[in-house]
Amino acid sequence: MNATAAAVRVRKGPRRWLRSYRVMLRWELTSLRLFIPVTIAVQVLAGAGFAVGIGLLRDLSSQEAMFLATGTAVITLVLVGLILGPQIIAQQKANDTYDFLWSLPVPRTAAAAAWTTMTVLIGIPGMIAAVAVAGWRYHLNFHLGWSLIPAVLLTAGTAALIGYALAHIIGNPMITMSITQALIFFVIGFSPVTFPDERLPAWLDRLHDWLPFKPMATVVRDALSPGLGTDVGRAYAVLLAWFVAMVVLNAVVLGRRE
Amino acid sequence: MEATGFRAEGITKVHRNGVLANDGISLSVAPGEVFGLLGPNGAGKTTLVKQIIGLLRPTSGRLWLGDYDLVSDPDAARQLCSYLPQAQMPIDGFRVREAIQLTGRIRGGRGPALRRRTDELIDALDIGPWRDTLGVKLSGGVKRLAGFAMAVVAPGSLVILDEPTNDVDPLRRRLLWDVIRQLGQAGTAVLLVTHNVLEAERSVDRLAIIDHAKLIADGTPSALKADDRDNLRLQVMVAPGAVTPPLPGWVLSSTRVGHNLMASIAEGDAATAITWARGLVRDGTAEEYALAATTLEDIYIRVTGAQPEADAAEPARAGS
Numbered sequence: 001m002n003a004t005a006a007a008v009r010v011r012k013g014p015r016r017w018l019r020s021y022r023v024m025l026r027w028e029l030t031s032l033r034l035f036i037p038v039t040i041a042v043q044v045l046a047g048a049g050f051a052v053g054i055g056l057l058r059d060l061s062s063q064e065a066m067f068l069a070t071g072t073a074v075i076t077l078v079l080v081g082l083i084l085g086p087q088i089i090a091q092q093k094a095n096d097t098y099d100f101l102w103s104l105p106v107p108r109t110a111a112a113a114a115w116t117t118m119t120v121l122i123g124i125p126g127m128i129a130a131v132a133v134a135g136w137r138y139h140l141n142f143h144l145g146w147s148l149i150p151a152v153l154l155t156a157g158t159a160a161l162i163g164y165a166l167a168h169i170i171g172n173p174m175i176t177m178s179i180t181q182a183l184i185f186f187v188i189g190f191s192p193v194t195f196p197d198e199r200l201p202a203w204l205d206r207l208h209d210w211l212p213f214k215p216m217a218t219v220v221r222d223a224l225s226p227g228l229g230t231d232v233g234r235a236y237a238v239l240l241a242w243f244v245a246m247v248v249l250n251a252v253v254l255g256r257r258e
Numbered sequence: 259m260e261a262t263g264f265r266a267e268g269i270t271k272v273h274r275n276g277v278l279a280n281d282g283i284s285l286s287v288a289p290g291e292v293f294g295l296l297g298p299n300g301a302g303k304t305t306l307v308k309q310i311i312g313l314l315r316p317t318s319g320r321l322w323l324g325d326y327d328l329v330s331d332p333d334a335a336r337q338l339c340s341y342l343p344q345a346q347m348p349i350d351g352f353r354v355r356e357a358i359q360l361t362g363r364i365r366g367g368r369g370p371a372l373r374r375r376t377d378e379l380i381d382a383l384d385i386g387p388w389r390d391t392l393g394v395k396l397s398g399g400v401k402r403l404a405g406f407a408m409a410v411v412a413p414g415s416l417v418i419l420d421e422p423t424n425d426v427d428p429l430r431r432r433l434l435w436d437v438i439r440q441l442g443q444a445g446t447a448v449l450l451v452t453h454n455v456l457e458a459e460r461s462v463d464r465l466a467i468i469d470h471a472k473l474i475a476d477g478t479p480s481a482l483k484a485d486d487r488d489n490l491r492l493q494v495m496v497a498p499g500a501v502t503p504p505l506p507g508w509v510l511s512s513t514r515v516g517h518n519l520m521a522s523i524a525e526g527d528a529a530t531a532i533t534w535a536r537g538l539v540r541d542g543t544a545e546e547y548a549l550a551a552t553t554l555e556d557i558y559i560r561v562t563g564a565q566p567e568a569d570a571a572e573p574a575r576a577g578s
Contacts, residue, residue: 008414010334033351096345103311105337257315
């Protein structure tokens with residue numbers, strides 16, 4: 001047998017990074033092959049169900065319906081990132097496969113980028129379902145322009161990176177999952193995502209100016225229904241800052257050795 | 259040759275909780291050499307391995323692979339070393355062939371050469387019938403073999419195998435050892451972590467025994483046995499329900515593991531020992547006996563004071 005051993009070249013640089021990213025993306029997609037269809041189905045049901053269910057409480061004005069529809073789109077994008085990362089990494093830690101995965105010869109940032117890409121891809125069908133079902137149910141017309149691309153990528157990407165960093169920083173997977181679940185309740189119940197910010201106490205609204213969730217809602221809302229979001233430029237700036245901060249945090253966390 | 263191999267120099271690792279896991283461990287593995295790392299559970303073997311592949315940082319000491327400083331460049335360490343952990347590989351969603359080939363691509367392999375190497379490994383390990391089976395449907399042994407193939411498909415300069423034969427049937431174990439030998443012939447250094455002393459004795463070129471964080475013995479299997487060269491091992495299967503027979507004075511040392519009573523004796527006492535053991539079988543105290551050369555397991559028990567894979571141990575009393 002021709003084992004190609006002895007002379008192994010150590011590779012560095014952007015070409016290796018890109019190659020690692022591509023092959024790790026394939027690894028992640030294959031690894032979750034049995035799990036992804038179910039996750040997407042749950043996402044689609046959750047998005048569609050949320051959009052229709054809230055409307056059953058009372059008749060919504062078309063502006064309220066638009067808020068609900070666009071907010072639900074954001075929630076479906078955020079949910080995957082906050083839940084999937086911690087859950088999968090908890091599993092890897094529980095069955096001892098975490099060490100093998102981190103012994104693979106790929107730049108850690110390429111592995112994180114592959115993970116983020118997959119999470120964003122999984123989140124998009126649920127978002128489409130939420131928007132489509134809400135559009136049909138409440139007779140809404142959405143604007144589908146190019147600004148949807150950065151809005152969706154920044155929103156889903158930032159959420160995925162937050163979940164990923166938490167899963168790696170915190171040693172005990174149960175604590176990570178509790179924290180991300182609390183975050184999800186905070187996003188759904190106490191963040192101006194599916195309802196306007198004037199419904200919140202002033203101090204909480206001010207806090208949300210600096211957290212990522214309100215800017216996520218603002219940019220996605222502005223992309224789907226221009227004019228509905230206010231202070232869009234600032235929202236992009238805050239969200240981009242969060243995204244960059246999470247990229248840096250992940251790079252630091254994944255590079256450390258105890 | 260030695261210059262391009264693996265060297266650990268005075269590796270000490272104190273965990274954050276203050277536990278001393280490795281205490282000044284030095285060892286080297288030459289290219290093409292199969293090196294066994296033996297020791298009881300908790301001795302510090304896995305901690306040492308995790309430092310080699312860059313998952314932990316040594317508190318002090320250096321790790322070299324050729325000219326590469328593995329401690330200061332963990333990214334190079336991961337490119338140069340491949341690793342089969344003791345736990346099963348995370349391949350539930352993969353078909354066997356796909357898992358091996360994709361790992362090969364991650365490790366820098368590509369094209370027809372990688373496909374050929376994958377198929378060769380599948381044939382060499384006799385797991386062809388499961389080539390296109392999903393990991394979730396595999397038995398433990400086949401999954402283990404697939405994991406082994408993943409670790410050696412593009413092996414790098416050092417392959418670290420942690421209990422590679424766990425769950426694998428005896429016939430395929432032999433095939434697995436053949437593949438390990440071939441890795442050696444191609445110039446790869448192999449670090450084999452195991453509790454299975456008998457298997458290690460047959461398969462490694464050299465070995466080290468680690469106990470309580472320290473390296474307590476190293477050398478070739480025959481060098482380690484040198485002190486016991488003139489001794490033999492008498493093994494007596496005590497009949498179920500029978501008490502351990504009183505041991506004659508010519509027994510040098512003994513242990514009992516389950517029904518298995520093992521005694522070390524001098525070569526000159528062989529005839530006396532056979533007569534004694536025959537007597538035990540005749541009166542029903544023992545079911546059978548065997549006299550054989552001292553094995554590495556005897557040495558391992560002597561130096562660690564532990565018993566490999568022992569679930570019940572009761573020391574035999576010295577008698578008349």
